[in-house]
Amino acid sequence: MSDPQLVRIGTRGSALAVWQAEWVKSQLQAHHPGIIVELELIKTKGDKILDVPLAKVGGKGLFVKELEEAMLDGRVDLAVHSMKDVPAEFPDGLMLGPILKREDPRDALLSIHYQSLAELPQGALIGSSSLRRQSQIKAKRPDLRLDWLRGNVGTRIQKLVEGQFDAIILAAAGVKRLGLTEHVVQYLEPEEMLPAVGQGAVGIEHRVDDARIATLLAPLYHKETHSCVTAERAFLAKLEGGCQVPIAGYATLHEDTLTLRGLVAEVEGGRVVQAQCQGPRADAYRMGQQLATQLLEAGGGAILQAVYNQDTLS
Numbered sequence: 001m002s003d004p005q006l007v008r009i010g011t012r013g014s015a016l017a018v019w020q021a022e023w024v025k026s027q028l029q030a031h032h033p034g035i036i037v038e039l040e041l042i043k044t045k046g047d048k049i050l051d052v053p054l055a056k057v058g059g060k061g062l063f064v065k066e067l068e069e070a071m072l073d074g075r076v077d078l079a080v081h082s083m084k085d086v087p088a089e090f091p092d093g094l095m096l097g098p099i100l101k102r103e104d105p106r107d108a109l110l111s112i113h114y115q116s117l118a119e120l121p122q123g124a125l126i127g128s129s130s131l132r133r134q135s136q137i138k139a140k141r142p143d144l145r146l147d148w149l150r151g152n153v154g155t156r157i158q159k160l161v162e163g164q165f166d167a168i169i170l171a172a173a174g175v176k177r178l179g180l181t182e183h184v185v186q187y188l189e190p191e192e193m194l195p196a197v198g199q200g201a202v203g204i205e206h207r208v209d210d211a212r213i214a215t216l217l218a219p220l221y222h223k224e225t226h227s228c229v230t231a232e233r234a235f236l237a238k239l240e241g242g243c244q245v246p247i248a249g250y251a252t253l254h255e256d257t258l259t260l261r262g263l264v265a266e267v268e269g270g271r272v273v274q275a276q277c278q279g280p281r282a283d284a285y286r287m288g289q290q291l292a293t294q295l296l297e298a299g300g301g302a303i304l305q306a307v308y309n310q311d312t313l314s
């Protein structure tokens, strides 16, 4: 029926999504000379709704649903995602395959006139697309003003260049992959701005019953990234948060010891609850769940409840 040499990748059409899909394509071809890999561009709801803050659009997986339908229909064989945008659960028939080597997980500050967060004057206007970034900034610098910044990476940088913001915050990974680091003035260390769960990592989703694809993908798997992102995602799943709630989670690995840091932030009040744990890498999943329980009990639960209540009102 289908050509055993052909692999069809479903991807969103944004420059970053296409870069990531091309990256997967080139790795597949390097590991399996002779196969043919095609990219199929698919528009998602998240790509269509560009004028509303994402937190208000709601719904987990805004960027993945149409890609998942294409896989289930057999139009494409796999989808390449930013792990940050991938919900905890997969629909029946689909699964998470390999997670590839992580790019820089940090957030980056971009500005034309200022060199760092500390240098920004009182009242400066910061553009950001996530509650996670906004709340961490507010906790540190309550004097700064924040506004929503949507669109793909290039559009967001354009808004900075046009003078709509004094500074913007973007994931370092996207900016680096696209070679758009010109206006980056500071990479925010995790101590200062804890990254989103999965930030900087690319993962591949495919059909559960597709052994051919699973075999082709196997060499792309990056063990260290996989362990770290597993812990982060277990943490997020237990908190039942999508990427649009003020939750951050970031794991690192030294030898076989995994360190997981997590944070839940208040959107307005500037309160931040954070915790960390350390353990053997084999316990990644359990550590994520434990850290979530710990944070919920330490006040994170009340913060999240307030965020969800507000969501249903607006």
Ligand SMILES: NCc1[nH]cc(CCC(=O)O)c1CC(=O)O
Residues within 6 Å of the ligand: 082, 083, 084, 085, 153, 169, 170, 171, 172, 173, 174, 198, 199, 200, 201, 202
């Ligand atoms: N939610 C959008 C999104 N999804 C992944 C990235 C960047 C790349 C990554 O984090 O892996 C971005 C843009 C951004 O946050 O600046």
